[in-house]
Amino acid sequence: MQGKSRETFSSGLAVFFATLGSAVGLGNIWKFPYLTGENGGGAFLLVYFLCILLVGIPVMLCEFYAGRKTRKNAFGAYQQIKPGPVWKHIGTMGVGSAYFIMFFYSCVAGWVYYYLFKALKGDFIGVTLETAKAQFGATVVGPYSPIIWQVIVLIVVCAIVAAGVQKGIEKMTKTLMPVLFLLILICDLRAITLPGASEGLQFLFHVDFSKLTAPVILTALGLAFFKLSLGMGTMTTYASYFTHDNNLFRTAAKVATADTLVSLLAGIAIFPTVFSFGMEPGAGPGLLFMTIPLVFSQMPLGNLLLIAFFFLTSIAATTAMLSLVEVPVAYFVEEKGYTRRSAAILTGIIILAFGVLASLSADKSSLLGHITFGGKGFFDWFDYLSSNIMLPLGGLMIAVLIGYSVSKADIEKEFSNGGTLHQEGIITLFFFVIRYVTPALLIIVFLNSIGIIR
Secondary structure: OOHOOOOOOOOHHHHHHHHHHHHHHHHHHHHHHHHHEEEHOHHHHHHHHHHHHHHHHHHHHHHHHHHHOOOOOOHHHHHHHHHOOHHHHHHHHHHHHHHHHHHHHHHHHHHHHHHHHHHOOOOOOOHHHHHHHHHHHHHOOOOHHHHHHHHHHHHHHHHHHHHOHHHHHHHHHHHHHHHHHHHHHHHHHHOOOOOHHHHHHHHHHHOOOOHHOOOHHHHHHHHHOOOOOOOOOHHHHHHHOOOOOOOOHHHHHHHHHHHHHHHHHHHHHHHHHHHHHOOOOOOOOHHHHHHHHHEEEEOOHHHHHHHHHHHHHHHHHHHHHHHHHHHHHHHHHHHHOOHHHHHHHHHHHHHHHHHHHHHOOOOOOOOOOOOOOEEOOOHHHHHHHHHHHHHHHHHHHHHHHHHHHHHHHHHHHHHOOOOOOOOHHHHHHHHHHHHHHHHHHHHHHHHHHOOOOO
């Protein structure tokens, strides 16, 4: 894969959909809309957008620079930029974060795949709120079905990654991401016509500046960072496959905008339904699995549309996992000499070995749900260690490395595509933000994540 034989994405459109596929995941469906509604609606959105500009996009651009400049995996890229015992651990944390996230994310994706299977069987025809809750509970607790579907998820994802950058990752994301947008819009149109839908829209978009407390602002800051798949090596790895003429600034802006749009559209689909059926808006990921069947049960040809929705939701989960699995696969191929197929198989085996612990501890009623360490089970520990420790620390190190170890001239050369793009003003602003603003905010994110400040 190195040198001239190394694959790249075929076009700017492929770059956009692949990168967007990495950012868009199940968190868009429930976490972003829920946090928006609970923390001031439109006021929270304004703070979130500001955080995207000051943290999200700058760190994404740093990862773009490292990946495309070096044409290497997350480990090799930062080792090349600044050799030494400290900075190579940016890549180490990236690979580790990808694994830890996949341990629990593959479990949740398995639930999505299972719901697609249930929709195909017609299990949601005539569903009520009570039966929807019961089906979700049975899906999470298992114990056998969560593991079976987790295995199926990993087979699908690893098979796509093994197929290569263009024939696997690019083909999947470029074909199916636009259809996901279409299905969410259809869901939106139906949801806003339900009785009581206006209460859901009010919950999501009402501007309430009184809720903008320090903890809420910290929530927006952390969400802006985590929502864009930053600090885990995915954007660095994907950027190593970018074409030489790709406009990095434009790609980052388009991905951040489209990712936020998907989240808001998902919120419009879910929260009018939540209020229409008298559900609790803070139900977490269960919202996806309980409200969507109720939405489509009210529509003509509802089960057919439900099948399509869960198929495409499984695609959203899959595209996010593709980028995560690609991080260790690229590492094994380029640093350890594995073939892509062998690297994908090994990665899948490692994820399953630890991911089973997450599947069996996702609920207190699960087989391993009673086993806790410091009040957290395996599922929660995998989430906490990756999201609260490894990602913000990795993102901080990336920002400091690019901001203080790379000259402005080198940054200008890479972002201007060798002088073909004239973006001197934006580059100067980026260089200032990544040196003085982003690191300070990321330190706050990290300290808040580990509980030192609140």
